[in-house]
Ligand SMILES: Nc1ccn([C@@H]2O[C@H](COP(=O)(O)OP(=O)(O)OP(=O)(O)O)[C@@H](O)[C@H]2O)c(=O)n1
């Protein structure tokens with residue numbers, strides 16, 4: 199199933215506290231964003247990569263693309279203040295009403311087979327997202343006091359990629375922008391306009407590199423060998 203991918207990469211990495219865009223941090227001597235780009239560069243179903251960036255970092259992205267020999271067509275688009283605006287800027291670049299994947303630049307460990315399952319699901323349902331069942335007990339808390347324990351059996355931790363029919367995602371972003379709604383993922387924008395979103399069970403190692411300890415987990419994932427097959 200052919201698709202175009204929007205990769206938001208215009209964040210500042212405030213929680214990482216590295217003093218620079220965390221996507222340029224190296225894991226085993228390769229920048230995080232390069233791992234992410236390589237997955238889509240190698241996927242024959244990916245027609246084009248739309249990378250939303252901070253224009254001040256354009257020369258860094260351009261030189262990484264050259265240095266690591268990324269061959270796929272890549273369009274660099276200015277990002278926005280929030281992730282949602284960066285994604286919307288990228289989606290506006292797509293003219294055909296095919297499939298679009300949205301995938302965080304900060305999730306370098308996405309699995310190719312999962313992308314195939316996700317695009318198939320999105321072509322039948324309009325929206326499909328990767329998620330894993332929550333393993334911890336989740337509590338609602340106010341001013342350090344527990345208010346409630348949320349029933350875990352229906353909780354899923356949502357990741358990217360998220361795949362959509364382009365026209366559905368565009369409309370959901372337009373409606374959200376009109377209403378001043380900011381979601382933490384793109385599927386939430388479909389949910390608020392009543393569009394179905396199906397879950398595809400993913401992998402716990404598809405982490406988003408957010409804080410400093412994630413760098414240790416990421417290197418462990420890069421070194422991992424299956425214990426049981
Ligand atoms: N205005 C923004 C904010 C985020 N992102 C991208 O969205 C992805 C997920 O965001 P997050 O992990 O929150 O990254 P940052 O915004 O960089 O981190 P922080 O919130 O800690 O500043 C990242 O690939 C990030 O570059 C973006 O394109 N535009």
Ligand SMILES: C[C@](O)(CO)[C@H](O)COP(=O)(O)O
Pocket residue numbers: 281302356357358382383384406
């Ligand atoms: C979209 C996302 O990856 C789903 O887990 C995540 O919400 C994006 O990161 P943020 O930290 O919420 O901006």
